[in-house]
Amino acid sequence: MKNSYLADITRGIFKENPTFRLVxxxxxxxxxxxxxxxxxxxxxxxxxxxxxxNIVISSLRRFIPEQVRIPCYIVIIATFVSIxxxxxxxxxxxxxxxxGVFVPLIVVNCIILGRAEAFAGKQPVLRSLCDGIGSGxxxxxGLLLLSLVREVFGNGTLLAETNYAVQLFGPNFEPMRLLxxxxxxxxxLGLLLALTNIVFxxxxxx
Amino acid sequence: xxxxxxxxxxPHVRTIQSxxxxxxxxxxxxxxxxxxxxxxxxKQALITMAVGMGAAMLTEALWLRRWNIFGDGSAAVTGxxxxxxxxxxVPWWIPVIGAAAAIIIGKQLYGGIGQNIxxxxxxxxxxxxxxxxxxxxxxIWPVPKPFHFFADISAVTxxxxxxxxxEAMEVSLSQLLIGNMAxxxxxxxxxxxxxxxxxxxxxxxxxxxxxGGYLATVWIMGTLLGGGIYINPYMTGLFHLLTGGVLLGxxxxxxxxxxxxxxxxxxxxxxxxxGLITMLIRLYGAYPEGVTFAILTMNALTPLIDKxxxxxxxxxxxxxxxx
Amino acid sequence: xxxxxxxxxxxxxxVVVTAVSAGLLAGANLLTAPIIARQQExxxxxxxxxxxxxxxxxxxxxxxxxxxxxxxxAAGGLLGVMASTAVQGYGGPISYNLAVDxxxxxxxxxxxxxxxxxxxxxxxxxxxxxxxxxxxxYRDPLKPGEDVDTVSGxxxxxxxLIESIRSLLTVVAENFLxxxxxxxxxxxxxxxxxxxxxxxxxxxxxVVDVTVAGGRITVIExxxxxxxxxxxxxxxxxxxxxxxxxxxxxxxxxxGATGSSNGIVEAVRDALIRALNPEGGENxxx
Numbered sequence: 152m153k154n155s156y157l158a159d160i161t162r163g164i165f166k167e168n169p170t171f172r173l174v175x176x177x178x179x180x181x182x183x184x185x186x187x188x189x190x191x192x193x194x195x196x197x198x199x200x201x202x203x204x205n206i207v208i209s210s211l212r213r214f215i216p217e218q219v220r221i222p223c224y225i226v227i228i229a230t231f232v233s234i235x236x237x238x239x240x241x242x243x244x245x246x247x248x249x250x251g252v253f254v255p256l257i258v259v260n261c262i263i264l265g266r267a268e269a270f271a272g273k274q275p276v277l278r279s280l281c282d283g284i285g286s287g288x289x290x291x292x293g294l295l296l297l298s299l300v301r302e303v304f305g306n307g308t309l310l311a312e313t314n315y316a317v318q319l320f321g322p323n324f325e326p327m328r329l330l331x332x333x334x335x336x337x338x339x340l341g342l343l344l345a346l347t348n349i350v351f352x353x354x355x356x357x
Numbered sequence: 358x359x360x361x362x363x364x365x366x367x368p369h370v371r372t373i374q375s376x377x378x379x380x381x382x383x384x385x386x387x388x389x390x391x392x393x394x395x396x397x398x399x400k401q402a403l404i405t406m407a408v409g410m411g412a413a414m415l416t417e418a419l420w421l422r423r424w425n426i427f428g429d430g431s432a433a434v435t436g437x438x439x440x441x442x443x444x445x446x447v448p449w450w451i452p453v454i455g456a457a458a459a460i461i462i463g464k465q466l467y468g469g470i471g472q473n474i475x476x477x478x479x480x481x482x483x484x485x486x487x488x489x490x491x492x493x494x495x496x497i498w499p500v501p502k503p504f505h506f507f508a509d510i511s512a513v514t515x516x517x518x519x520x521x522x523x524e525a526m527e528v529s530l531s532q533l534l535i536g537n538m539a540x541x542x543x544x545x546x547x548x549x550x551x552x553x554x555x556x557x558x559x560x561x562x563x564x565x566x567x568x569g570g571y572l573a574t575v576w577i578m579g580t581l582l583g584g585g586i587y588i589n590p591y592m593t594g595l596f597h598l599l600t601g602g603v604l605l606g607x608x609x610x611x612x613x614x615x616x617x618x619x620x621x622x623x624x625x626x627x628x629x630x631x632g633l634i635t636m637l638i639r640l641y642g643a644y645p646e647g648v649t650f651a652i653l654t655m656n657a658l659t660p661l662i663d664k665x666x667x668x669x670x671x672x673x674x675x676x677x678x679x680x
Numbered sequence: 681x682x683x684x685x686x687x688x689x690x691x692x693x694x695v696v697v698t699a700v701s702a703g704l705l706a707g708a709n710l711l712t713a714p715i716i717a718r719q720q721e722x723x724x725x726x727x728x729x730x731x732x733x734x735x736x737x738x739x740x741x742x743x744x745x746x747x748x749x750x751x752x753x754a755a756g757g758l759l760g761v762m763a764s765t766a767v768q769g770y771g772g773p774i775s776y777n778l779a780v781d782x783x784x785x786x787x788x789x790x791x792x793x794x795x796x797x798x799x800x801x802x803x804x805x806x807x808x809x810x811x812x813x814x815x816x817x818y819r820d821p822l823k824p825g826e827d828v829d830t831v832s833g834x835x836x837x838x839x840x841l842i843e844s845i846r847s848l849l850t851v852v853a854e855n856f857l858x859x860x861x862x863x864x865x866x867x868x869x870x871x872x873x874x875x876x877x878x879x880x881x882x883x884x885x886x887v888v889d890v891t892v893a894g895g896r897i898t899v900i901e902x903x904x905x906x907x908x909x910x911x912x913x914x915x916x917x918x919x920x921x922x923x924x925x926x927x928x929x930x931x932x933x934x935x936g937a938t939g940s941s942n943g944i945v946e947a948v949r950d951a952l953i954r955a956l957n958p959e960g961g962e963n964x965x966x
Contacts, residue, residue, distance in 0.1 A: 215697075216690050223697050230701035234708045241715040244723070327454075329487035338462070345466065 156281045163285025170293025171347040175261040179253045180294060181336040186306070188313050190298030192246040194291025196239065196254060198284065200231045201263050205271040205283030212272050224267045225258070232257045262290055293343075300339050305330030376470065379614075380430030382560050386553035387437055387609065393536055393546040397501035398445035402542050408449050409440030412456035420465050431470050435459050438478035438609060441543025442602060442649070443485075446499045447492060454488075455481040475656045476616050479649050486649070494644070498539035533599040543609075544602040554608040563612040566621060570628025571607035571635075572598060578636040603635060606648035616656045623659075623666035630655045720792070724764075724777065731779035731788035732759045741856070746848070748856060758782050761852045764792070767844035770836040771795040774804065778845060784818040784853040789845070794837075801837035809838065813845060818853035822846040867927055868895035870955045877951025881907050882939030890951040897924050900948060911937035919944045 169175045176197075184190040207227050208215075215223045236254045239247040247254070257263065266286050271279040302308060307326040309317040329335045394402040413436025418426050427433060436456045443452060459481025467473040486493050532538055536546025543550070557563045579597030597603065611617060611631050618627050631651045638647025728751065729735055736754040740747055746765040753759050760782050766775035772795035779788035789810045796802050803809050812828050822842060824830040830838040874891045887904035890897060900920035905912055915937040922931040929949055 211697075215693055216686070219690050219694055223693065226697050226701050230704055233705055237708050237712040237716070241712040241719065244719050325489055325492075327488040328490065329484055332487060334487060342462075 156277065159278050159281035160285035160288070163282060163287070164289040164292060167286070168289040168293060168347075169262045169286055170290060170297075171344060172351075173262075173265075174344070175265055176290060177340075179256065179260065180297060181333065181340060183250055183253050184294055184298035184301055184336060185331055186249070186311050187295065187298045187302050188246065188310060189249050190294035191291065192239075192243070193250055193253060194287070194294040196235050196250070197257060197260065197262065197290050198287030199235055200228065200257055201266060201287040201290075202280060202283035203231045204228045204263060205266060205279040206276055208267045209271040209274060209276045209279035215272075220272060221264075221268075224264060224272075228263050228267070229258045262286060296343060297336070297339055300343070301330045301335060305332075305335055376429040376431065379562055380434050382557060382562055383434050383609070384430065384437065386556040387434075387441070387543075389549040389553045390441065390543050390546065390605075391437070393549040394441070394445070394542040397503050397536060397545065398499060398542065399502060401499075402445040404449070405443055405445055405447060405452055405542065406437055406440040409443075409452035409456050410436035412436060412453040413439070413460050416457045416460040417465070420461060421469075429470065431464075432460055435464070435477045435481070438543070439481045441605060442478070442482045442541050443493070444498050444541050451485060451489065451492060455485045458484045471615055473615055474659075475653055476610050476613050479610060479653050479656075482649050483653060498541070500539050501537055501545070503537060533596070538600070540600070541602065544600075544605045547599045547604055550604040550608055557608075557612075562614075563608070564621070564624055566624035567612050567617055567628040567631075568607040570625045571611055571632045572603070572628075574629045574632025575603050575607075575636055578632065578640075582636070582640055597636070597639065601639070601646045602648040606635075606652055607631070610648075611652050611655070616659060618659050618662045618666065620663060620666040620668060623662040626662050626666065627655050627659065630658065724792075727777060727788065727790050728762050728779070731762065732781075735759060738762070743851065743855060746851075748852065750856060758857075760787065761856045762788075763848055763852055765844065765848055767840055769794060769796050769804075769840055770801050770834075774837070774841055774844075776841070778848055778852070780818075780849060780852045780857070782857055784849070784857055786813045786816050786845075786849065789813050796834070796837045801834045803831045803834050804837055804841055816849075818849045822849070865929065865949065865952050865956070867892070867897060867952065870895065870952055873955065874899075875951040875955040876903070877947045877949070877954060879943040879946030879948075879950055881905055881943030882911075882937075883907060886940070886943040886947045888944065888947040888951060890948055890955075892952075892955065896927060897948075900924065900944075902944065905940070905943075907937070907940045907943070912940050915940035915944055920948075923948060 163169070165172075167173055170180055179193050179197075183193045204224070204227050208224055211223070211227075232255060235257070236247070239250070239254060266282060270282045274282070299309075302311065303319060304327045307318065307320050307324050309319055327335075330339060391406055394406070410433050413432040414426050414428070417428060417432035418424070421428075436452075436459075439455050439459055440452050443455070459477040462484070463475055463477030463480030464470065464473045534547045536549065538545055554563070554568070558565070575597050576594040578594075580594030607628070611628065618624050631648075634651035634654055635647040638644055638650060644650075728738070728749065732751045734753040735751045737756075738749040738751045740749050742748070746763060748764075749762040751759045751762055760780050762777055762779045764775070764777050766773040768774075774794040774796065775792045777788070777790040777792060778786060779790075781787050791805050791810075794802070794804065796804060809831060813822075816822060816827065820827055822828055822845065824839050824842055828842055830842065870892045872893050874889050876887060876889050879886045879888070884906035885904065886902065886907070889899075889901045889903055891899040891901075900923060902912075902916055902920075907915070919931060919941050923929060923945070929945055929952075931945065
C-alpha cells in the first residue's frame with residue numbers, strides 16, 4: 152500500500168511530468184521562467200494550490216453531483232489561488248510583483264483542473280494528496296530546469312534577485328539575450344522536450 | 358549522407374549530381390565574394406570566414422560522429438554564408454556560436470540536410486542578432502580599407518547606408534557596385550555577388566524566378582516608396598538593390614533548394630514575398646535591414662506555397678464542389 | 681420527486697461550496713490585509729528615502745483627495761513633496777507617487793498599482809518610460825510628442841498618466857512650494873517683429889500673433905481658436921488690452937471665460953519665448 156503512495160508521487164514527477172510529458176500549463180512555463188527565483192516561486196505556488204485543491208476535491212467527491220463538478224472545482228481552485236496570492240503579496244512582495252498576472256492565472260492552469268478531473272475526483276484523499284504533491288513537484292521541476300538554463304545563459308547569473316545571487320561569469324561575459332526573451336523560452340522548452348524524449352526512449356519508459 | 362538530392366516537380370530525370378558537387382559549386386560561386394571581402398576588410402574578414410566554416414564543419418562532424426570533416430560540404434556552405442552576414446570585426450566566438458546554432462538548431466534537429474524548414478545560416482544569424490544585437494546592428498559596421506591586409510579595420514565604424522543617416526549615405530553608385538562601403542562581409546560588393554551567381558545559373562543550381570521576383574519587388578517598392586526624390590535622393594530602387602544583404606540573400610540564401618518551393622510559380626511567389634517583407638521591414642520596421650527575417654518567414658510558408666502551386670496533371674480537371 | 685431532490689442537492693452543493701470559499705477568502709484577507717498595507721507603507725517610505733536621501737521627517741497634507749507628504753531634512757528645511765494620487769488608465773486606476781524637489785522638478789516617479797494590459801499598457805512600469813519625466817519642471821510643457829513620449833499601442837495608458845502628472849506637478853508647485861507659476865519674461869529684450877505662439881484653451885489650441893516694437897508689445901491678434909465664440913469675445917476684449925497696458929503677462933484672468941483667457945496668456949507667452957529663442961521654436965511648427 153505504501154508503494155502505491157510513493158508511485159503516486161513519482162508518477163507526477165517523471166512518467167507524467169506536466170511540463171515534459173503532458174505538456175500542460177505552458178503559459179506560465181514560458182512566461183515566468185526568466186529567473187530561477189520566478190520559476191521556483193511559481194512552481195511552489197502551484198504545488199500549494201494543487202495539493203490543497205486535490206485534498207478538498209477528493210474529500211468532497213462523494214458529495215459533489217456530477218453535473219456541477221466543474222464549477223465546484225473551479226471555485227475551490229480559485230479560492231486557493233486567491234489565498235496564495237494574498238499570502239505572496241503579504242510575505243514575498245517582490246515575488247508577487249515578478250509573477251504578476253500569472254498568479255491569478257493559476258486558476259486556469261490545465262494541470263490543476265486536469266488532476267482534479269482525472270485523479271482527485273475519483274481517488275481517495277491520501278492518494279490525491281500524493282498525486283497533488285507529485286504533479287506539483289513535477290511542474291516545479293520543469294520550471295526550474297527551464298529557468299535555470301534561461302537565467303544562466305540568458306542573464307549570466309544564478310538565483311538573481313535573492314540573497315544568494317551569484318554572478319557566474321566574468322565581467323566580459325555577454326549573456327545570450329535571446330534566452331531571456333520570449334522566443335528563447337520556446338527554444339529552450341523545445342530543446343528540453345527533445346532531450347527528455349531521448350532520455351525516456353533510452354530508459355525504455357513509455 | 359551522400360545520396361542523390363532530387364527536389365523538383367515531375368517529370369523526374371535522374372542526374373549524376375550529388376549533394377557534394379552542388380555544395381562545391383556554391384563554394385566556388387562564393388569565391389569572388391570572399392575574395393573581395395578579404396581585399397576590402399583584410400585579415401579580420403579571412404579569420405571570420407575561416408572560423409565560421411571551421412566551426413560549422415566541426416559541429417556537423419561531431420553531431421553525426423563522422424570522421425570526414427568536409428562531408429557533403431553543406432556545413433561549409435552554411436558556415437561561410439553565416440560569416441558573410443557578419444561584420445568583419447566581430448569577436449571569434451560570434452561566428453563559432455552562430456555556426457554551431459545554425460548546424461544544430463537550424464539543421465540537425467530537423468533531421469539533417471534536406472529536412473530543415475529554415476535556411477540554417479539565417480537561423481544562426483537570427484539567433485546571433487537576438488542575443489548579441491549590439492554587436493550586429495547600429496554603428497558597428499567597419500569602414501573598409503581596401504588592399505591593406507593587416508590593417509585594423511575596427512577603428513572606424515559607421516551605420517549601414519540603409520539606416521538612412523546622412524554620413525553613411527554618401528556612397529556613390531560605383532562604390533556600391535564594387536562594395537567599398539560599410540557592411541557585413543558578403544553584402545557589400547554587388548559585382549562579386551552577381552559574378553558568383555552566374556556560375557550557379559550556368560550550372561543550373563538556381564532558377565531565375567526566386568532572385569528575379571525578389572530583386573524586381575525590391576526595385577519596384579524601393580522606387581515607389583523608398584522616399585525617392587522627395588525625401589532622400591539616395592533612397593532609390595537601385596540603392597535598395599545594391600545596399601544591405603538583398604543581393605546576397607536573393608542569390609545565395611533564398612535560392613537554397615531545401616527551403617524554397619519547387620514549383621515554378623511557387624518560386625516566383627516565394628521571391629516576391631521575400632522582396633515584399635524585406636522592403637516592409639526596411640521602410641516601416643524598426644530594423645534598417647530585413648533580408649534575414651524576410652527569407653525566414655517565407656521559408657516557413659514554403660510548404661504552403663508548394664501545396665497551392667502544384668501544377669495540374671495532364672487531363673486533370675478542377676474538382677467540383679458538391680452542393 | 682427525485683428530480684426535485686437532485687436539483688436541490690445541486691443548488692445546495694453550489695451554495696455551500698461558494699459560501700465556504702467566500703468565508704475562507706474573507707479570513708485570509710483579514711489576516712493578510714494589514715501586513716500588505718504595512719508592506720506598501722514600507723515600500724513607500726523606502727522610495728521616499730531614495731528620492732530624498734536627506735529626508736528626516738515628513739508631514740502629510742490632503743488636498744482634493746490626494747495625499748501630499750511635505751519632506752523636511754534634519755534641520756527642518758523643506759526638501760520637496762511626495763504626492764500620491766491615482767488616475768484612470770485603460771484597465772482601471774493607476775495609482776502612483778510623484779516626488780518633486782523644492783525647485784519644482786520631478787525627482788522620482790513610482791507606479792504603485794495598476795491594471796493595465798500585460799505587455800502593452802504596463803510600459804508605464806518600465807524605467808525607459810519613467811526616466812523621461814525625471815528632471816522635468818513644472819514649467820515644462822509635458823506634452824506628449826513634445827518633451828515626453830507616449831508609447832504607441834498604449835496611448836491611453838501613457839497619455840492619461842502624462843496628463844495627470846502635469847496637473848499634479850502644477851498643484852504641488854502652486855500649493856506647497858509657493859513657486860511663482862510663471863517665469864518672468866523680459867519683454868524689452870525681444871527684437872522687433874511679429875511672432876506667432878500657441879496656447880491651450882478650454883477646447884483646443886489658441887493661436888495668436890504678437891507684434892513687438894521698441895521692446896513693447898503693441899498688437900495682440902487672435903488668429904485661430906476653437907472656443908465658444910461668446911466667451912472668446914469676452915476674453916479677447918479683456919486680456920490683450922491688459923497685457924499691452926501693463927506690458928506684463930501677470931494679468932487677472934479670472935474673467936467669465938477663465939479657460940480662454942488663460943489660453944490667450946499662454947499663447948502670448950509662447951510667442952515671446954519663441955521670439956527670444958528662435959532655435960527652440962522651430963521644431964514646434966506644425
